[in-house]
Amino acid sequence: MTQNQKLMTRIRAKGKLDRIKLRKARNYLFVAPAVIFIVLFMIYPLLYNFYISVRDVNVGTLMSGNAPFVGLRNYKTMIGDPTFWHSLLISFIFTGGSLLFQFTIGFALALFFQRPFPGGGIMRAFLLLGWLMPIVVSASIWKWLLDGDYGVINYLLQGLGLLRGDHYWLSEPNTALAGVIVANIWLGIPFNALLLLTGLQGISLSLYEAARVDGANAWQRFLYITLPQMRSVSLTVLLLGFIYTFKVFDLIFVMTGGGPANATTTLPILTYNLTFEFYEFGTGAAAASLLLMISLALSVVYLLLVRREEAA
Amino acid sequence: MSMLVRLYRRGYGRTLVGIIIIAAYVFPVYWMVATSLKSSKGIFAVPPHLVPDPPTFVAYSSAVIHNPAIHKALINSVIISVGTMALTLILALPAAYALARLRLRLAGLVLLLLLISQMLPPINLAVPLFVLFQYIGLVNTYPGLILADTVFVLPFAIIILRPFLLSIPGDLEDAAMVDGCSRLGAFSRIVLPLVVPGLIAVGALAFVLVWGEFILGLTLMTSNKMYPITVALNRFIGQYGTQWNNLMAVSTTVALPILLTFVVLQRYIVSGLAAGATKE
Numbered sequence: 001m002t003q004n005q006k007l008m009t010r011i012r013a014k015g016k017l018d019r020i021k022l023r024k025a026r027n028y029l030f031v032a033p034a035v036i037f038i039v040l041f042m043i044y045p046l047l048y049n050f051y052i053s054v055r056d057v058n059v060g061t062l063m064s065g066n067a068p069f070v071g072l073r074n075y076k077t078m079i080g081d082p083t084f085w086h087s088l089l090i091s092f093i094f095t096g097g098s099l100l101f102q103f104t105i106g107f108a109l110a111l112f113f114q115r116p117f118p119g120g121g122i123m124r125a126f127l128l129l130g131w132l133m134p135i136v137v138s139a140s141i142w143k144w145l146l147d148g149d150y151g152v153i154n155y156l157l158q159g160l161g162l163l164r165g166d167h168y169w170l171s172e173p174n175t176a177l178a179g180v181i182v183a184n185i186w187l188g189i190p191f192n193a194l195l196l197l198t199g200l201q202g203i204s205l206s207l208y209e210a211a212r213v214d215g216a217n218a219w220q221r222f223l224y225i226t227l228p229q230m231r232s233v234s235l236t237v238l239l240l241g242f243i244y245t246f247k248v249f250d251l252i253f254v255m256t257g258g259g260p261a262n263a264t265t266t267l268p269i270l271t272y273n274l275t276f277e278f279y280e281f282g283t284g285a286a287a288a289s290l291l292l293m294i295s296l297a298l299s300v301v302y303l304l305l306v307r308r309e310e311a312a
Numbered sequence: 313m314s315m316l317v318r319l320y321r322r323g324y325g326r327t328l329v330g331i332i333i334i335a336a337y338v339f340p341v342y343w344m345v346a347t348s349l350k351s352s353k354g355i356f357a358v359p360p361h362l363v364p365d366p367p368t369f370v371a372y373s374s375a376v377i378h379n380p381a382i383h384k385a386l387i388n389s390v391i392i393s394v395g396t397m398a399l400t401l402i403l404a405l406p407a408a409y410a411l412a413r414l415r416l417r418l419a420g421l422v423l424l425l426l427l428i429s430q431m432l433p434p435i436n437l438a439v440p441l442f443v444l445f446q447y448i449g450l451v452n453t454y455p456g457l458i459l460a461d462t463v464f465v466l467p468f469a470i471i472i473l474r475p476f477l478l479s480i481p482g483d484l485e486d487a488a489m490v491d492g493c494s495r496l497g498a499f500s501r502i503v504l505p506l507v508v509p510g511l512i513a514v515g516a517l518a519f520v521l522v523w524g525e526f527i528l529g530l531t532l533m534t535s536n537k538m539y540p541i542t543v544a545l546n547r548f549i550g551q552y553g554t555q556w557n558n559l560m561a562v563s564t565t566v567a568l569p570i571l572l573t574f575v576v577l578q579r580y581i582v583s584g585l586a587a588g589a590t591k592e
Contacts, residue, residue, distance in 0.1 A: 030410035031422060034403045034466060041463045042429055045440035052443060062443065112333070117326035123334045125578060129341055132570055134524030136542040137563045140549055141344045144556050150356055152343060186340065247433030250526040254546050268435045275439050276531060284439055292436045299431040303424065 046292065053285035062281060074286035084287065086262060087270040090177065094252075094266055095245040097181040098188060103238060105185070106192025111226075113193070114200045124194070131190040139254035142183035146170055173263040176256050180264050184251055191244075192237055199233030200226070232309050239302045247295060267291045344567070348372065348560040355556045375548075375558035376565050384537060385544035386565075388454075392529075392540055393522045395458040400465045400518050401511065408473035409503070413482060426467035437463060438531040445532060452534045460528045465521055469514045476510030477503070513580040516573055520581075523570060541566050 052067075053074050061067035078084050109127070113120055130138070145153050148168030157163035169179040203226065211221050249268040252258065258265035258273060265273070271291055275284030347355060348371055349364040376382050411419050441460050442451065450456030480503055488498040529540040536547070545566055552559045574581060 027410040027413060028418075030406035031418070034407035034470060035422060037403055037462070037466065038425065038429065041441075041459055042432075042437065045437055045444060046432075048444060049436065049440040052440065057443070062446065109333070112326075112330070115326075117330065118324060119327045119330060123330045126334045126338055128574070128581075129338060129571075132520055132574055133341065133567055134526075134542055134570060136524070136526050136545050137344070137567045138340070140545065140559055140563045141340045143549065144347065144560065145340060145343065147554075147556070149554070150358075150360070150556070152360055155358075155360060186337075189337070243431045247431075247435070249433070249435055250542075253530075254526075254549065268433055271435050271439065272527075272531075275442070281439070281443060288436050288439050291433055295431060295433055295436075296428070299428050302431070303427065 049285050049288055049292070052281055053289050055282055057281035057285070059279045062279075067282070070282070074282040075289075077283050078286045078290065083262065083265070083270065084290075087265045087267050090262075090264065091246060091266040091268075093177060094181060094184070094248070094264075095242055097178075098184045098245050099238060099241050101181075101185045102188035102192045102241060103234075106189050106237075107196050107234075109189065109193040110196035110200050111222075113197055124197075127190045127193060129190075130187055135187065135250040136254050138183065138187055139251050142179070142186070143170065143255055146179050146182075170256050171260055173261050176260055176263045180252050180255050183255060184245065184248060187251065188241065188245065192241065195237045195240075196230070196233065199230055199237075202233075203229045235305065236302070236309070239298065239305065243295060243298050243302060246298070247291075267294075341567075344560045344563050347556055348564045350557045352555065352557060371557040371561035372565075375552075375555075375561045381536065381544060382541075382562060382565070385539050385541040388533075388538060389523060389541040391454055392457050392461065393519050395454060396461040396465055396522045397515055397518045399458060399462045400469045401515065403462070403466055404469035404473055404514065405507075405511070408470045409477050409499075411470065412474045412477035423471070426471055429463075429467045430471075432464075434464065434527045438527055441528075442531050451532055452538050454538075457529060457532050457540070460532055461522050461525055464525070464528075465518045468521070469518060472514050472517065473507070473510050476507050476513075480506045509580055512577060516577040516581050519573055520570055523566075 054069060054071060055061075055067040056070045056073075057067040113124055145151055146169040148154065148166045148171070151169075153169070154163060154167055157167075167175070169175045207225050207229070208221055211225055216224065247268055248266070249272065252264050252266060252269055253272070256264045258269040267287065268291060271284055271287040274280045274287055278284075346362070346364055349367040349369070350361070351368050351370055354361060354364060354368075407422075411422060437460065445451045445456050445460075450459070484502050485498045488502050489495065493501060524542060525540070526542045526546070529543045530546070533539050533543065536544070539547070545562055548559060548562050
């Protein structure tokens with residue numbers, strides 16, 4: 001190597017070092033707009049929500065901006081109000097009922113699509129339809145399907161001999177929640193089926209081979225290989241499903257508006273009603289804060305779970 | 313029937329069962345389209361007609377084509393969707409690039425923040441944003457709703473874009489720069505073309521999300537001239553009562569752009585979803 005070439009290599013190396021330093025600075029510059037945006041329009045509003053929740057904000061004090069500080073009064077009002085506990089209960093029934101069926105049906109579909117067959121790929125794409133449709137559209141379809149006078153569901157149930165006469169699913173306090181849950185199950189099946197399918201495809205085929213050699217039948221293979229292997233994926237899907245279902249608003253709002261007689265008023269619906277129907281911004285913000293705390297707690301559990309799974 | 317039996321014998325049993333399952337699953341969407349093509353008498357037929365007989369566009373004519381409120385709402389939704397897509401891409405591309413390229417000490421924290429923000433109930437943002445936007449005059453404006461919608465699309469966009477950028481080796485850029493490309497030149501000539509599928513995936517998913525968004529539009533738009541199409545559809549549900557053919561015609565109109573996006577960009581959407589799901 002000549003002197004000249006050595007020099008060139010050294011210059012290049014120094015240049016590379018400078019480039020790395022520069023790149024570092026530039027990278028922070030690149031993330032900055034997105035981070036600033038999120039701080040400004042997400043973090044700050046969320047903190048501001050706590051600020052509203054300890055003040056007496058109503059129509060009068062909203063515009064003037066000098067709502068008096070009331071400490072935890074809004075929270076006390078909320079916690080002392082039976083409608084809050086009722087909406088919490090409805091939220092849990094809605095979420096639990098939806099998840100139970102979404103997950104079971106999703107699992108069955110995932111098992112069905114696990115082995116490739118002609119047309120399977122296209123069919124899976126069709127499954128995405130329920131997930132992609134605007135929720136307001138799905139809600140209006142289900143309102144029509146569940147209609148008391150001319151709805152197809154009543155017609156089917158009457159044909160099967162399960163129902164006599166007309167039943168107004170969404171305007172009866174006893175069945176409105178069930179109606180909304182059925183619609184939500186339909187919406188959630190693709191999410192469950194496709195995530196669980198990814199999990200199923202991750203199970204090593206040699207496990208099944210070995211079991212077959214040992215004389216295990218299909219049911220035993222499902223019981224002793226599929227189920228245990230799917231444990232962590234199932235937990236993830238269920239937890240994520242819980243987080244996503246607990247915050248559902250559009251579907252219920254469009255189908256029933258939270259009625260009849262609060263039969264479908266979940267926590268997000270209650271928060272909306274307090275704020276935008278009764279203009280109780282303070283108590284609305286308190287309800288929102290409680291909803292946020294539940295959602296955040298579940299998100300943290302989910303993230304810890306994912307991290308533990310990755311470490312294992 | 314004999315054709316079905318023949319298919320079954322040839323080993324298409326699974327396909328056959330699959331078709332039945334998918335038909336049952338897709339039925340609500342089919343029923344929406346079928347109802348939208350019925351006359352006001354046709355929807356009340358007992359037993360219900362599975363296929364509109366005869367199909368008619370009368371519902372589209374009265375509820376969509378000759379309905380100025382729907383035109384306005386569709387235009388609003390296009391403006392809001394395009395605006396949100398543009399703002400999201402402008403913010404997400406550099407951020408995803410930086411998060412993929414360098415071991416930023418903050419990268420883990422930023423990604424965590426993004427993951428959590430995806431799980432946020434939208435109503436939690438609607439309440440404080442309404443109050444804050446009231447102060448700065450952003451309630452009932454396009455920029456207001458575009459900003460709010462971007463809050464929900466941006467985290468998702470960065471998470472989906474990052475794996476696309478991770479798959480482009482950094483040496484490729486360095487090589488281009490050794491060959492005399494500027495930093496920006498290397499980015500636009502090497503990185504940008506390679507990340508196009510990712511940008512299409514994000515754009516398509518952003519469109520699907522924003523077009524269907526409801527709660528922020530419901531709370532931040534206060535006059536019916538500004539309503540996005542989803543909020544307008546909700547108004548019609550109350551207004552049309554039992555005119556289900558009209559309601560389903562509007563519903564089909566709202567769903568159509570999403571269905572078309574899906575058919576045309578299905579490959580990108582699925583790859584984007586896969587990238588988002590496998591994430592970190």
